[in-house]
Amino acid sequence: MSDITIHWTFLPHTDPEASLAFYRDLLGFEVRNDVGGGAMRWLTLGAPGQSGVSVVLEPPAAAPGVTEEERDTITEMMAKGTYARLVLATADLDGVFDRLKSGGAELVQEPTESPWGVRDCAFRDPAGNLIRFNEVR
DSSP, X not given: OOOOOOOEEEEEOSOHHHHHIIIIXXXXXXXXXXXXXXXXXXXXXXXTTOTTOEEEEXXXXXXXXXXXXXXXXXXXXXXXXXXXEEEEEESOHHHHHXXXXXXXXXXXXXXXXXXXXXXXXXXXXXXXXXXXXXXXX
């Protein structure tokens, strides 16, 4: 048995306030940390009741050593929604779908039953990251 657990995952953001509106206001995540400012702002959020698992929204390509060409590629991929993704789970897929759709989130896929047995839907967050919601049955 392993004592390894998931603690943090990182996603890029391009607009901290729009990201807060999506993750905090639409999804109901709690803000655990908010550091930096302007283009160099990091937001740590997570689902209430899951204090050991967080999503850190960070400036894209902020790591030292990333070239301007790499930064441009990352920005292009984010705009297309092909750079990063996160899969979340919910027992109320239809409720989450309705909440995000009525909240103005960018729809990618309506709730669908896949051939491999997962019912899910997908949206893009304000930075273009693909956010999938799997139904837990």
